[in-house]
Amino acid sequence: MEARERLLDKYSARVFKNRKDHVITKAEDATEIAANSRTIPGIMTNRGCCYAGCKGVVLGPLKDVAVITHGPIGCAFYSWGTRRHKAKGDENTKNFLEYCFSTDMQESDIVFGGEKKLRQAIQEVVEIFDPASIMICSTCPVGLIGDDINAVAAEAEKLYNRKVIAFSCEGYKGVSQSGGHHIANNGLIRHVIGTGDRPVKKYAINILGEYNIGGDGWEISRVLKRIGYDIVSVMTGDGSYAELKNAHLAELNVVQCHRSINYIAEMLKTKYGTDWIKVNFIGVSSMIKSLRDMAKYFGDEELIAKTEEVIAEELEAVSEELEYYKSRLKGKTAALFVGGSRSHHYQKLLKDLGVETVLAGYEFAHRDDYEGREVIPFIKEDADSKNIESIKVSPDEAKYKIRLSETKYNELKDSLSLEYYEGMIKEMENGAIIVDDLNHFETEEFLNLLKPDVFYSGIKDKYVAQKGGILSRQLHSYDYSGPYASFKGAVNFARDTVMGIYTPAWKYVTAPWKTEPTLEGTLTGGEQSA
Amino acid sequence: MLSLTPKKVSERSAIKINPAKTCQPVGAMYAALGVHKCMPHSHGSQGCCSFHRMYLTRHFKEPAIASSSSFTEGASVFGGGSNLKTSAKNIFDIYKPDIIAVHTTCLSETIGDDIGSIIQDIDIPEGKYMVHTNTPSYVGSHVTGFTNMVSGFIKYLSVKSAVKNGKLAVFPGFVNPGDMREMKRILNYLKVPFTMLPDTSGVCDAPMTGSYEMYPKGGTKIEDIKKLGECELSLALGEMTSEESANELKRKCGVPYKALPLPIGIEATDEFVMQLSRFSSTEVPYDLEEERGQLVDIMLDAHPYYHNKSVAIYGDPDTVLGIAAFALELGMVPKYLVTGTPGIIFEQKAKELFSKYGVENYIAKAAGDLFELHQWIKNDPVDLLIGGTHGKYIARAENIPLVRAGFPIIDRYVHSYLPIVGYKGAIRLVELILNAIMDKQDAECNEEDMEMVM
Numbered sequence A: 001m002e003a004r005e006r007l008l009d010k011y012s013a014r015v016f017k018n019r020k021d022h023v024i025t026k027a028e029d030a031t032e033i034a035a036n037s038r039t040i041p042g043i044m045t046n047r048g049c050c051y052a053g054c055k056g057v058v059l060g061p062l063k064d065v066a067v068i069t070h071g072p073i074g075c076a077f078y079s080w081g082t083r084r085h086k087a088k089g090d091e092n093t094k095n096f097l098e099y100c101f102s103t104d105m106q107e108s109d110i111v112f113g114g115e116k117k118l119r120q121a122i123q124e125v126v127e128i129f130d131p132a133s134i135m136i137c138s139t140c141p142v143g144l145i146g147d148d149i150n151a152v153a154a155e156a157e158k159l160y161n162r163k164v165i166a167f168s169c170e171g172y173k174g175v176s177q178s179g180g181h182h183i184a185n186n187g188l189i190r191h192v193i194g195t196g197d198r199p200v201k202k203y204a205i206n207i208l209g210e211y212n213i214g215g216d217g218w219e220i221s222r223v224l225k226r227i228g229y230d231i232v233s234v235m236t237g238d239g240s241y242a243e244l245k246n247a248h249l250a251e252l253n254v255v256q257c258h259r260s261i262n263y264i265a266e267m268l269k270t271k272y273g274t275d276w277i278k279v280n281f282i283g284v285s286s287m288i289k290s291l292r293d294m295a296k297y298f299g300d301e302e303l304i305a306k307t308e309e310v311i312a313e314e315l316e317a318v319s320e321e322l323e324y325y326k327s328r329l330k331g332k333t334a335a336l337f338v339g340g341s342r343s344h345h346y347q348k349l350l351k352d353l354g355v356e357t358v359l360a361g362y363e364f365a366h367r368d369d370y371e372g373r374e375v376i377p378f379i380k381e382d383a384d385s386k387n388i389e390s391i392k393v394s395p396d397e398a399k400y401k402i403r404l405s406e407t408k409y410n411e412l413k414d415s416l417s418l419e420y421y422e423g424m425i426k427e428m429e430n431g432a433i434i435v436d437d438l439n440h441f442e443t444e445e446f447l448n449l450l451k452p453d454v455f456y457s458g459i460k461d462k463y464v465a466q467k468g469g470i471l472s473r474q475l476h477s478y479d480y481s482g483p484y485a486s487f488k489g490a491v492n493f494a495r496d497t498v499m500g501i502y503t504p505a506w507k508y509v510t511a512p513w514k515t516e517p518t519l520e521g522t523l524t525g526g527e528q529s530a
Numbered sequence B: 001m002l003s004l005t006p007k008k009v010s011e012r013s014a015i016k017i018n019p020a021k022t023c024q025p026v027g028a029m030y031a032a033l034g035v036h037k038c039m040p041h042s043h044g045s046q047g048c049c050s051f052h053r054m055y056l057t058r059h060f061k062e063p064a065i066a067s068s069s070s071f072t073e074g075a076s077v078f079g080g081g082s083n084l085k086t087s088a089k090n091i092f093d094i095y096k097p098d099i100i101a102v103h104t105t106c107l108s109e110t111i112g113d114d115i116g117s118i119i120q121d122i123d124i125p126e127g128k129y130m131v132h133t134n135t136p137s138y139v140g141s142h143v144t145g146f147t148n149m150v151s152g153f154i155k156y157l158s159v160k161s162a163v164k165n166g167k168l169a170v171f172p173g174f175v176n177p178g179d180m181r182e183m184k185r186i187l188n189y190l191k192v193p194f195t196m197l198p199d200t201s202g203v204c205d206a207p208m209t210g211s212y213e214m215y216p217k218g219g220t221k222i223e224d225i226k227k228l229g230e231c232e233l234s235l236a237l238g239e240m241t242s243e244e245s246a247n248e249l250k251r252k253c254g255v256p257y258k259a260l261p262l263p264i265g266i267e268a269t270d271e272f273v274m275q276l277s278r279f280s281s282t283e284v285p286y287d288l289e290e291e292r293g294q295l296v297d298i299m300l301d302a303h304p305y306y307h308n309k310s311v312a313i314y315g316d317p318d319t320v321l322g323i324a325a326f327a328l329e330l331g332m333v334p335k336y337l338v339t340g341t342p343g344i345i346f347e348q349k350a351k352e353l354f355s356k357y358g359v360e361n362y363i364a365k366a367a368g369d370l371f372e373l374h375q376w377i378k379n380d381p382v383d384l385l386i387g388g389t390h391g392k393y394i395a396r397a398e399n400i401p402l403v404r405a406g407f408p409i410i411d412r413y414v415h416s417y418l419p420i421v422g423y424k425g426a427i428r429l430v431e432l433i434l435n436a437i438m439d440k441q442d443a444e445c446n447e448e449d450m451e452m453v454m
Helices: A003-008 A013-019 A050-059 A073-078 A107-112 A115-129 A140-145 A149-160 A178-191 A216-227 A258-272 A284-298 A301-329 A342-352 A367-371 A373-378 A406-416 A440-450 A459-467 A486-502 A504-508 B024-033 B046-060 B073-078 B081-095 B106-111 B115-120 B142-157 B177-189 B222-230 B239-253 B266-280 B286-306 B317-330 B344-356 B370-379 B389-398 B422-444
Strands: A023-025 A065-070 A133-138 A163-167 A204-210 A230-236 A252-255 A275-278 A333-338 A356-362 A433-436 A454-457 A471-474 A522-524 A527-529 B038-043 B099-104 B129-132 B168-171 B194-196 B233-237 B257-260 B310-315 B333-339 B363-365 B384-387 B402-404
Touching (some): A003 A023, A003 A440, A013 B081, A050 A133, A050 A163, A050 A178, A050 A258, A050 B046, A065 A115, A073 B046, A115 A133, A133 A149, A140 B073, A149 A163, A163 A178, A178 A258, A204 A216, A204 A258, A216 A230, A216 A284, A216 A301, A216 A486, A252 A258, A252 A284, A258 A275, A258 A367, A284 A301, A284 A342, A284 A406, A301 A486, A333 A342, A333 A440, A342 A486, A367 A373, A433 A440, A440 A459, A454 A459, A454 A486, A459 A471, A459 B046, A471 A486, B024 B099, B038 B046, B038 B081, B073 B106, B081 B099, B099 B115, B099 B142, B115 B129, B129 B142, B142 B222, B142 B239, B168 B177, B168 B239, B177 B194, B177 B266, B177 B286, B194 B222, B222 B239, B233 B266, B239 B317, B257 B266, B266 B317, B286 B317, B286 B422, B310 B370, B317 B333, B317 B344, B317 B384, B333 B344, B370 B389, B384 B389, B384 B422, B389 B402
Parallel strands (some): A065 A133, A133 A163, A204 A230, A204 A252, A333 A356, A333 A454, A356 A433, A454 A471, B038 B099, B099 B129, B168 B194, B168 B233, B233 B257, B310 B333, B310 B384, B333 B363, B384 B402
Antiparallel strands (some): A522 A527
């Protein structure tokens, strides 16, 4: 029996009925998967919540913003410094990432409402820190007790003469982190993007959905700047409110994490006419393809030449090391289970290193991240996600600009996949398993059935795999290493994986007395003596 | 580092900055992991559960299992009863625990789910159990959640009994498995028959064997929790963490209790040992006396390096007070004590402690935060910091050595395996304190002042 069937077989009829559409085996004719639906209670999901998607992922990295979590202390505490979106302030830009701001709601705030405390909290933050902007993120009880954080934000904006934005990202909204991404995207396009006017240079771009985990964004920017790009904004790793205001002025948006930022990419296209392409800066071959695609979009000979020159130099710098690591990894197998994009992005890098992906899945991606954007018209919105607001934007009369002529656009559309993402499944091998919202049970079962050499996942299941004898490297936090993106990152990633596979401790898992007898004796007169 | 923190301390009534506490459910989850074959269950939206598991895993570098009711907006409006029922069915079906320990979050507390009634309607398989406690995140801290979960087990399981079993019930407080092991070692030295609740040793410090066990060998057995009502006496270690649970056992089963501070440092350990010796009518064995003598020997040997050194201690209330007491025993000056956990009792206990030593120049604050602690330090610095990981930013900003002790420590390895309680734990703390102070001296003294022997 196939691994998929063997796994599903163990479920009760009720759970089987739900899970069978979330677990598929890649075949030519079967690529449809169920995704972005509610979590089965008690199943031990890896998923987080809407607040985590909004505050933890999209807004948290904005360094010059004081993000105030309106709620009891936990949510703010857990998202304090735990996602490794690095940032560096300078004389013009304050950096709040070492701080955790919470209204620390108490019982009386639940009973009498927390608006008064929130107002006071904003005042105190303004007085102590004078931040460029304040963003308020709500947590579960806020929506239930009816605090109007939008009204408080609007009032504070006038009072303190700076941008104050409220995000209603209560944890119960939607079914996962994904709803929070959408809510954050809506707020940023509504209140921030389009309000700046910095002059842009040639080849002006935004990097969308890149959160600078372990310095990824810096490594990507290093290469892009060498080529000559003017990076207007990064959403949102090492990003800032100050930069984000100008995002509408870029000529092209490059999208790394499709799931978390495609809403802004689409809205920038509609409102300001900015085209976007899907890139993948993870892995050398994907990086090279992405750089060439970007150059092709601008179609400038000088840029194309410079791109090739930089590629050649960067490649030269890493190829020897990568070849060595490849020799140590060739033929290994991997399983990947990450949030909403990395499970796909790292497959190409693994392939570069000779590692085969036998299972991949997302916590909270939608069908388009699995199957490609062409399925979007066929995705049925269910009751759990309908409450996530989908905003409509229209072309900005003053700022809308067509970037490419219709002929040029059509010419590039297919070769560059303009406004398109193909999804994860197409790139996977037949027979590989794809799992949506992988849970603890399935993790254990699949690791036992498939016995991959490495399981790339998160902190909650890292030690589950490791205790079972399988190396687990975290692809959210990079196990406190990184960067993993771009040329240099590929080397770091390969080195870390090799280190994990070949660390001597694996040899000592079984104690010698488990395999060799220590009690030597001979039978004398029916008694055993040592 | 933390360069936006101003020196001037301003009055704050609303914004908490860099807290020295987290919320109730993670404490309840930790307590539930200290029961054998128990699945902690978070009745709320799933983000809480993931965050809490993440934090425990980062502290212990171990798996931390727990399930969630995974509320959606609908459940948040109409109640989470069916989510809990479905959860129970799936958990017993798929993960096969002997017991599910439910705690709540701010979500289910705000909407007012009546967990007790919901559980009564659940068809619990033969021989299995389901217990609950209420852990509203907007009350107290993770320490409160820990206490509530321990009390929850007693409420559901412990049975009043006329027959006594000669045992001592031990509530170890919010401490690491390494500490629980050390307490148990001392209990065994003194031949005390006991049940410890919870006991995360063997769960949150389980060994590598090559096969993953969802329910490791450790944890208090359900049968033993039931029989807590037969105990002669219970010992609540850490008044602010354990007394309420001991009181619950007294209310329900009539077991009298004594509350002691966490056995951190020499006097508190002495008190713990004396208590055990009296309970079991066993003389303190030489082995333990030897450990105590070694501790005193070390305290005398090394005193020039820590005498009169000032220290700021932050973290959970009982841990902070325990370390502060030991610091005083060493001749150090605990200048600032901060816990994020609210409760005036912390400040009262601190006052008692300091008056015993005739120390007046100190600040002890409950419901405080690390931002304010940093501001105090900017105005009047200290020689040493003791607390969890989050203080490392202050340590770096102000160039103060940091000793990691307490919860959470998410940036170092090994710490949770080794104790800070008992004479052994005190010896370890002295070593950590000395290393921190002496490493700084070695790193910063003039070259001509570098000492070979210290």
